[in-house]
Amino acid sequence: MFFIPFWLLHFSSVTANVITVLPSPNAIAKAIAESSPGDTIIIHSGTYREGNLKINHSLTILGKGLPVIDGQHKVEMLSISAHHTTIKGLRFINSGKSNSDDLAAIKLYSTKHVTIQDNEFDNNFFCIYLLNSDSCTITGNDIKGYAVNEQSSGNGIHLWKCQHAVIKDNTVSGHRDGIYFEFVTDSRIEKNKSFSNIRYGLHFMFSDRNAYSNNRFYHNGAGVAVMYSKNIHMTGNTFDLNRGSAAYGLLLKDITDSRIISNRFEYNSIGIYMEGSNRIIVSGNNFHNNGWAVRILSNCESNEIVRNNFTANSFDVSTNGPASSNTFHNNYWDKYEGYDLNRDLAGDIPYRPVSLYALLMERIPFALILYRSFVVTIFERMEKIAPAITPVDLFDNQPRMKPWKL
Amino acid sequence: MEIRGLKKQFGRIHVLNGLTLQLKKGSAYALIGPNGSGKTTMLKILLGLVNPDSGEALFQNKSVLKQWKYRNHFGYMPQISRYPENMTPFQIMEMIKDIRQHSGAYDMDLYKQFGINKFENKAMHSLSGGMRQKVGASLAFMFSPEVIILDEPTAGLDPLSTEILKEKIIRSRHEGKLILITSHILSDLDEIITHVIYLNEGNILFQLTIEELRSRTKSEKLSQAIAAIMKENGHA
Amino acid sequence: MLKIIKYVLLDIVRSRTIIGYTVFLMLATWGMFMLESNPSKSMLSLINILLIVIPLVSIIFSTIHFYNSYEFMELMLAQPVKRSTVFAGSYAGAALALCMAFIIGTGIPLVTFDSSGAAIALLISGILITLIFVSIAYLCAALSRDKAKGTGIAILSWFFFAIIYDSLLLFILFLFADYPIEKFLLALTFFNPVDLVRLILLLKMDVAALMGMTGAVYSQLLGSVNGMLIAGLVSIIWILWPFALAMRIFKRKDI
Numbered sequence: 032m033f034f035i036p037f038w039l040l041h042f043s044s045v046t047a048n049v050i051t052v053l054p055s056p057n058a059i060a061k062a063i064a065e066s067s068p069g070d071t072i073i074i075h076s077g078t079y080r081e082g083n084l085k086i087n088h089s090l091t092i093l094g095k096g097l098p099v100i101d102g103q104h105k106v107e108m109l110s111i112s113a114h115h116t117t118i119k120g121l122r123f124i125n126s127g128k129s130n131s132d133d134l135a136a137i138k139l140y141s142t143k144h145v146t147i148q149d150n151e152f153d154n155n156f157f158c159i160y161l162l163n164s165d166s167c168t169i170t171g172n173d174i175k176g177y178a179v180n181e182q183s184s185g186n187g188i189h190l191w192k193c194q195h196a197v198i199k200d201n202t203v204s205g206h207r208d209g210i211y212f213e214f215v216t217d218s219r220i221e222k223n224k225s226f227s228n229i230r231y232g233l234h235f236m237f238s239d240r241n242a243y244s245n246n247r248f249y250h251n252g253a254g255v256a257v258m259y260s261k262n263i264h265m266t267g268n269t270f271d272l273n274r275g276s277a278a279y280g281l282l283l284k285d286i287t288d289s290r291i292i293s294n295r296f297e298y299n300s301i302g303i304y305m306e307g308s309n310r311i312i313v314s315g316n317n318f319h320n321n322g323w324a325v326r327i328l329s330n331c332e333s334n335e336i337v338r339n340n341f342t343a344n345s346f347d348v349s350t351n352g353p354a355s356s357n358t359f360h361n362n363y364w365d366k367y368e369g370y371d372l373n374r375d376l377a378g379d380i381p382y383r384p385v386s387l388y389a390l391l392m393e394r395i396p397f398a399l400i401l402y403r404s405f406v407v408t409i410f411e412r413m414e415k416i417a418p419a420i421t422p423v424d425l426f427d428n429q430p431r432m433k434p435w436k437l
Numbered sequence: 438m439e440i441r442g443l444k445k446q447f448g449r450i451h452v453l454n455g456l457t458l459q460l461k462k463g464s465a466y467a468l469i470g471p472n473g474s475g476k477t478t479m480l481k482i483l484l485g486l487v488n489p490d491s492g493e494a495l496f497q498n499k500s501v502l503k504q505w506k507y508r509n510h511f512g513y514m515p516q517i518s519r520y521p522e523n524m525t526p527f528q529i530m531e532m533i534k535d536i537r538q539h540s541g542a543y544d545m546d547l548y549k550q551f552g553i554n555k556f557e558n559k560a561m562h563s564l565s566g567g568m569r570q571k572v573g574a575s576l577a578f579m580f581s582p583e584v585i586i587l588d589e590p591t592a593g594l595d596p597l598s599t600e601i602l603k604e605k606i607i608r609s610r611h612e613g614k615l616i617l618i619t620s621h622i623l624s625d626l627d628e629i630i631t632h633v634i635y636l637n638e639g640n641i642l643f644q645l646t647i648e649e650l651r652s653r654t655k656s657e658k659l660s661q662a663i664a665a666i667m668k669e670n671g672h673a
Numbered sequence: 674m675l676k677i678i679k680y681v682l683l684d685i686v687r688s689r690t691i692i693g694y695t696v697f698l699m700l701a702t703w704g705m706f707m708l709e710s711n712p713s714k715s716m717l718s719l720i721n722i723l724l725i726v727i728p729l730v731s732i733i734f735s736t737i738h739f740y741n742s743y744e745f746m747e748l749m750l751a752q753p754v755k756r757s758t759v760f761a762g763s764y765a766g767a768a769l770a771l772c773m774a775f776i777i778g779t780g781i782p783l784v785t786f787d788s789s790g791a792a793i794a795l796l797i798s799g800i801l802i803t804l805i806f807v808s809i810a811y812l813c814a815a816l817s818r819d820k821a822k823g824t825g826i827a828i829l830s831w832f833f834f835a836i837i838y839d840s841l842l843l844f845i846l847f848l849f850a851d852y853p854i855e856k857f858l859l860a861l862t863f864f865n866p867v868d869l870v871r872l873i874l875l876l877k878m879d880v881a882a883l884m885g886m887t888g889a890v891y892s893q894l895l896g897s898v899n900g901m902l903i904a905g906l907v908s909i910i911w912i913l914w915p916f917a918l919a920m921r922i923f924k925r926k927d928i
Binding site: 521 | 676677680684687688742743744745747748749750751752753754755756925927928
């Protein structure tokens with residue numbers, strides 16, 4: 032505090048300074064330079080082309096009338112290394128593109144308690160990039176990109192080595208990954224919309240103890256990819272319209288001790304794809320109109336798929352080898368043709384969710400072209416009556432007679 | 438009508454072997470000959486039911502082959518009267534009236550004289566062969582066509598009805614119609630025809646007016662006359 | 674032409690077979706939706722009716738209809754009516770009767786229970802497959818004057834298209850699974866009208882799975898809208914060519 036000049040101390044002793052910025056060359060840079068920690072800078076509408084701006088002390092920067100910060104395809108516009116900083120109501124366009132130093136519209140360097148709120152991002156490489164930061168909030172941002180391929184595009188919201196982040200109410204589209212987590216722990220992702228991204232709507236790598244809920248992921252290469260992580264809670268999300276070869280609603284790779292509760296998987300090529308994943312509870316989800324509702328590889332163990340609805344999927348479950356110790360229990364399968372004599376709403380004969388043809392297609396994928404033909408229907412019927420090829424120990428022994436109200 | 442070099446082959450059998458004929462209105466031609474001599478085939482070619490291999494059939498100097506409008510001037514009574522079995526004679530007549538869109542009055546002579554009204558609401562399949570023939574005959578005359586083609590018209594008709602039909606044919610001939618009849622029952626043809634065409638294995642053996650025939654064979658009866666001429670030609 | 678169709682239709686309705694067919698379809702469709710709470714499951718059963726029963730009924734009914742209306746056609750051909758008009762009228766009458774039976778029997782219950790895109794696709798497919806098999810029936814009937822023989826050819830062609838063809842494809846699939854035969858196999862499905870109609874349904878009901886296929890053939894050619902369009906067009910070709918060929922034969926036929 033002793034370094035603060037007298038005239039600034041004079042004002043801030045009552046309240047923080049408010050600095051108003053109008054469009055003129057280097058107006059924002061000047062304002063930042065003139066500001067002291069805790070000040071508020073209000074940027075009025077207009078277009079600002081000021082190259083890279085660095086924020087080294089805590090500030091509140093507010094846009095009035097959505098001022099535009101233009102990176103002119105050259106630079107990272109905002110580099111923040113101060114704690115307790117808020118960026119709100121700005122529009123960031125045209126950041127530079129560089130794969131070597133991951134240029135972004137806003138990048139946070141080892142900060143705490145930074146809030147990025149209600150901003151717009153259009154045509155940037157990375158948009159909001161958090162490095163080694165703690166307790167930051169990213170909320171209400173509208174992020175739009177025009178990614179063509181994975182190599183030449185960045186992520187919408189990118190977190191690396193962060194803790195306690197909250198990502199809420201954002202809309203992200205047209206990037207490589209909508210939201211990307213790597214070495215991120217104890218964070219929450221809520222009520223975001225992530226769509227039309229080239230790779231994943233949401234991507235976890237080596238990120239434990241996180242939760243994401245009530246988000247919608249659609250039209251992405253794959254909805255959500257969760258890899259090499261544990262203790263992830265996935266609740267109330269909608270994964271839909273993620274279609275294409277290798278397109279999944281949810282891709283799980285080497286995930287353990289996680290919960291997938293009350294989500295909707297609709298119109299995806301594959302609803303959930305599980306590989307090397309253990310001790311996951313999949314419960315209360317709706318799988319509707321997917322190509323494959325669940326594809327669970329034989330290296331998955333001790334997973335519980337219980338009390339879900341499976342309706343109008345081309346195939347309910349497929350697997351690539353002899354079954355393992357996964358439990359299917361008390362799910363509603365619309366393809367179930369059994370009966371319920373004691374009227375306890377659980378079918379009296381088990382349901383085998385892996386169909387003969389799904390197995391055949393593991394070996395010959397383009398056999399799909401003959402699906403639903405009379406001959407194939409007959410074969411499937413025969414296999415249902417007397418299973419010979421489909422896995423013996425993969426069954427739901429209490430298939431629900433009526434769909435769960437989810 | 439005119440027929441020029443009409444040829445037709447069914448498989449290896451030559452049914453018609455280059456037939457050439459001139460048919461004039463106001464005349465009645467009897468087409469006679471043994472079974473399989475090509476009588477019905479010739480009639481069917483005139484009606485467009487059978488396509489000839491070669492040759493030409495003309496009506497009013499225009500080819501009838503692959504045409505259809507000329508059939509407005511044609512009435513046809515087939516050899517075996519086959520009709521939609523579920524329909525009644527009344528429905529069939531109404532249907533054909535509807536299809537033909539005939540502008541003049543309908544000729545209901547035969548309909549009345551045959552007493553078709555007595556069974557006109559019975560389904561075709563419940564009618565006897567004679568009743569069906571009556572329906573066929575009255576249909577052939579109903580639209581006052583200029584050309585009337587009758588294939589074995591008297592087969593199955595009772596004598597009274599045969600007389601009615603014969604009188605109708607004579608009347609029509611006098612009205613200037615062209616009438617073509619095939620029949621095995623030569624006695625039925627006696628008073629009604631003006632010309633005789635004798636077909637054998639697709640060739641015209643002879644073609645004479647009834648007067649020529651009588652003067653050559655000196656016999657009044659057609660059957661005797663034919664027999665005589667056959668003998669003359671060394672065919673019998 | 675319209676008059677011919679009118680009399681053909683009158684005749685068909687009089688025979689009552691068509692009414693039986695309508696009632697059957699109606700009972701089957703209602704039954705499926707009433708017994709099953711889940712409409713998407715009823716749709717699966719309907720697909721089998723669509724791919725097997727409808728082609729069978731369409732082809733047998735039309736073949737027999739053709740032979741039974743021989744007298745009618747003979748009668749008409751001696752009248753001032755074009756041959757092609759008589760033939761097309763007879764075809765249109767049979768096709769119209771069968772389509773109406775399908776629309777009333779299956780279409781109405783279907784749309785009341787489930788008006789999803791899949792139901793619409795099912796409805797259109799049903800009409801297409803009916804028309805295709807009436808065409809094939811007319812070709813079979815035109816090929817042979819003998820009723821028993823013609824009906825035999827018709828039943829055989831149904832058997833071939835509905836069952837044998839797909840069995841052969843499945844066989845080829847197993848035998849040459851290790852070779853790149855995707856395109857070849859896809860092309861082969863276009864030569865079977867039943868497969869073609871099944872493809873339309875597949876594109877509607879299993880589009881997510883189809884798009885999950887590796888290989889550009891499926892995603893490009895069958896990318897739902899395109900694939901639907903192509904399959905629809907080829908189906909129309911399948912209506913037209915047997916009809917046109919049958920018409921050609923009929924025009925040259927000696928009655």
